[in-house]
Amino acid sequence: MTDSAGLERGYRRLLAWYPRPFRREREEEILTVLMASARDGQRRPRPIEAVDVIKSALWMRLRSGWPARPGQGWTDALAMFSLAGPLFLLAIDLLEVAWPYRMSNIGLFHAYGLPTGGHRQIGGLTLLGQRGFQIALGCHLLIAVLVLLGLRRIALAAIAGTAIYWFAGRYWIPAPLQQFSVSFYLLGAAALIASPGPRRGRHLVNWGHGVVLLMVALAIQLSTLRYIASTPLVRLASGPDTSAYPWASIALVVAAAGLVVMLKMNRYFPLLVLALCYPYLLLVAVPQTSSSNPVWHPTLVHLALRYLPLLLLAAGAVLMAVTPRRPRATASPA
């Protein structure tokens, strides 16, 4: 065979597209097939072969939990969440900065004597100049870095510290997104306590999870913009037409759910993401009126409705983790 070493090198470069664990087990085997299928005198992979291998490799990367689909249980879902949850929260913050609500007429704000800080936008880069938001973003970034490094206990301490900061009022984030704070403290901490942690999560989370979470984060930002636009004062300041945003948001969530089913992801993982979003969903579902706003005037019932289910879920996860399990019954010989 002509220049089989060169051809082999070319194939190996293509096989590098596959996820590392898959490659470890299958590279030699697929290479055998590729070399056997090569034409006489072929010196490099043909474009059709390259497309075929890359397509297969991308599919493998998007598929959940290669090899042998581990991580279908509750504990692994928590491990995935312990890693993906902080990254998701950070993505939501960054989208708020990257995609503000731009107003075209802020004269009425001034007429009402309301401060705008001279800004024509809600959210966006102006957030980065505000100390409360800097602290919030810094805390979220720190937690994300700690889980990426697999430092479970330090990440847990950082979540506790962030919660204290938030409680002390040192931490500020725009109102709709504030809803993620308490749910994240509860679920993030529970995931770190009750699961094998972000190191295990790193083996289970893949590009597919990333795409799903990004779609959900975009849906949240769209719905936040709609929420801002529907507040009475902002309505007066006239901004972009957001009437189609809720539909776009729903379409993104449906597409993300479809991807979860198609990629056969751990079924508990989307439930945890849904639980994280639950207080936010309650908020945006309530029609905006100036007199009854659950963000500014939460009653005890509001708070219980918002956080009790999350508290029970977090407590249940921790309880399951600390409760010794009964060994499975095995069939005895007849």
Next chain:
Amino acid sequence: MQEATFLILTALAQGSQHGYGIITDVKDISGGRVRLRAGTLYTALERLRADALIAVDREEIVETRLRRYYRLTPKGAELLAAEAARLQANAAAALSRLKLTGGTI
């Protein structure tokens, strides 16, 4: 069931085969119409293995190259038989209706 999946299971129905063997067998079974490439084959094999329709039978080293042989599991054989019966019934129905309407076969 996709045609490629059906043909891969059919290729394994007579005994275990390695990757390249499956490719050549699928080509023969389909009369040269279906030519599997390595990437497509291994995506399908992964899916079939995850669904417990096939399993790794054995490994061999031939001229310094690794060959892994796959075999059909009982569940895979059952699914293939059901699919073949379904296709046969559909084909029979189509042929009988073509005869009734005087179509050519």
